[in-house]
Amino acid sequence: MGDYPKALSSHEQALKIQLQSLPTNHPDVAGSYNNIGNAYRNMGDRRTALLFYTNAVQIARKVLPSTHPHLQMFKRNLERAKQKL
Numbered sequence: 001m002g003d004y005p006k007a008l009s010s011h012e013q014a015l016k017i018q019l020q021s022l023p024t025n026h027p028d029v030a031g032s033y034n035n036i037g038n039a040y041r042n043m044g045d046r047r048t049a050l051l052f053y054t055n056a057v058q059i060a061r062k063v064l065p066s067t068h069p070h071l072q073m074f075k076r077n078l079e080r081a082k083q084k085l
Helices: 003-021 025-044 046-063 070-084
Strands: none
Touching: 003 025, 003 070, 025 046, 025 070
16 A cells, blocks of 8 residues: 555645646646545545545646546546545
8 A cells, every 4th residue: 555645745745836836727737636636535535535636627628638638537537536425
């Protein structure tokens, strides 16, 4: 089993840096939200994961084509989180 709290901390630090240096609607920011969602999901906190997945999808919809694989992955993660609540 992974060290999800440590992974969460690393992803949160990455997001903090990205938000200081990139536009808030940058695809990398969406990826960080998704990664944080994954960490919360893996720790069993699906409600919080859902919030981060929602942010990832909202950003990705604005900046990526609808067929982009990252957007598709973020949407799948969001739907899976909704189903498990």
